[in-house]
Amino acid sequence: MSLGSSVRLYLLCLLCVLNDQGISITVAAAKTNSQVHIVYLGERQHGNAKLIMDSHHDLLATIVGSKSLASKLMVYSYRHGFSGFAAKLTETQAQKCAELPDVVRVIPNTLHKSVQTSRSWDFLGLSPHSPSSNIIHSSNMGDGVIIGVLDTGVWPESKSFNEEGLGPVPSHWKGVCKSGEKFNARLHCNRKIIGARWFNEGILAEYGQPLNTSKRTEFMSPRDAHGHGTHTASTAAGSFVTNVSYKGLGHGTIRGGAPNARLAIYKVCWNVLGGVCSAADILKAFDEAIHDGVDVLSLSIGGSIPLFSDVDDRDGIATGSFHAVARGITVVCAAANDGPLAQTVQNTSPWIITVAASTMDRAFPTSITLGNNETFLGQAIFTGQEIGFTSLIYPESEGLDPTATGVCESLSLDKTMVYGKVVLCFTSLGRRIDVITASDAVKQAGGVGLVIVSRAYLLRSGI
Known part of the structure; x- marks a missing residue:
């Protein structure tokens, strides 16, 4: 099999999802015991930013007991586009804030x-x-x-x-x-x-x-x-x-x-x-x-x-x-x-x-040639030096499910078996994170290449 030495050689129907507003945006789970809370007061009542900020400190002071402590706990005062503030509050203090008549809602800070x-x-x-x-x-x-x-x-x-x-x-x-x-x-x-x-x-x-x-x-x-x-x-x-x-x-x-x-x-x-x-x-x-x-x-x-x-x-x-x-x-x-x-x-x-994320009208076709001279066309971005033919292995399980270890999302590799070889795995999802996970696993095991096959592509192709 003629392939380059990069383990990030993604071939055969690898889905590339691009987004012109950024690629792959995810969010960590919200903290339910957040130290910082956002006290949202809605639309600002007037255009004097200093008076708005002072009113935020006064409101916080009624909750924590003093203006000096309020100044220490205040994180931000929102006073231009809307009214509110972020402050370090205990859950009890946050609840007291939420009960005040001028407060629209109290939002736990999320990451x-x-x-x-x-x-x-x-x-x-x-x-x-x-x-x-x-x-x-x-x-x-x-x-x-x-x-x-x-x-x-x-x-x-x-x-x-x-x-x-x-x-x-x-x-x-x-x-x-x-x-x-x-x-x-x-x-x-x-x-x-x-x-x-x-x-x-x-x-x-x-x-x-x-x-x-x-x-x-x-x-x-x-x-x-x-x-x-x-x-x-x-x-x-x-x-x-x-x-x-x-x-x-x-x-x-x-x-x-x-x-x-x-x-x-x-x-x-x-x-x-x-x-x-x-x-x-x-x-x-x-x-x-x-x-x-x-x-x-x-x-x-x-x-x-x-x-x-x-x-x-x-x-x-x-x-x-x-x-x-x-x-x-x-x-x-x-x-x-x-x-x-x-x-x-x-x-x-x-x-x-x-x-929304989208694909694009550009492809980087790459062929892979097996030892029997049969050639398959996939997609990859690789500009490294070719290493000539090497062995292709599929990590097959000995259990009831023979494909269990050959799933790209959860590759389980024997370093002795994989070292210096190209690994074949299958994916149903084609997610970018699964590709990265598979390539990292092959690289850590000493493999020199990775061929990813999409099950969805095989079904569409009648293979």
Whole structure:
């Protein structure tokens, strides 16, 4: 069998699910004993932000006993787009807050998990080379529009964020670009990235550990240590970058959907536990973004599965986006990749534009040749050095179910049997996480390749 040495050689009908608002968004289970609670007071009653903040401290003081203690326990005051605050409360204190007449609801802080093409926009019919009637031309490619991105931050040196050809910053922008660790506002903000800040009080109160350690890099600034935020920001509004490829594959010009739009970065997700975002931080970013003057908000962050209801009262994204949309700001969220069942769709609030994951009209066909010279065509991305023919093995069980150990989702491998060989496994789901799990198992066992066969494909093909 002629294959390369990479264990991540995914062949035969491997489903690749892409989402132009981000790839693979999942959520950690909500904490029922959350230390931080969000006290939601609904629409703000007037425009004086200082008086609103003072009223939040006064309300909290009635619960905890003093204004000095209230100041210590206050995490955020939401005073621009809506009224409310996040504070460190016991369950008893949270219940007392919920019973006050001015309180709409008290929401336990939840931890969301945010993790993860030069063809996506052309595939959607939004090519700059299309006729002038195309929406991308009529909108002047997003010129004058400010897109706020709530995610893991941004890597400002990326060529996708160059300001070439852009005019002055839109006059309705009232936000700021803040310096921090490895992020200099004077150097890293320009006419493309016009705003950048970060929010981490909520995650710090919940996580209780440093976000930056010797084993895990993080920056106390808008700089992206994870990569997901840079991906989503460039997908939404990245500038034109020519002569781009992935290791020589998929060569072309990349750009965002609105390459002339400006970006306001709100870092709310942090590089811990695979990428975690606190609801308290997300709501603060909503609150500030509404004040800053963004036109569109993009969130590749979702709710928990299973969902509690169509519009969950405990969902900070639904609450924050409601107030944004009420002020004329379009909010776009990812539907997530927990499908394919309909009930797994996330961010279903009717005021949110929810973007589903999709495939694309591009393939990377790769052939595999067996020792009997029979060849099969699959798909893979591999640019390494070929190693020639090697053995192909299928990890068959000796129990009642002979296929039990050959399931990609739960490979059980004998290192002596697998070392130096290519492993064949079957999957019914084709989920990205199952592919990663299988490839990691083969790599740890010393295998040199992995062939994944989709049972659904075999049924459709009559094999």
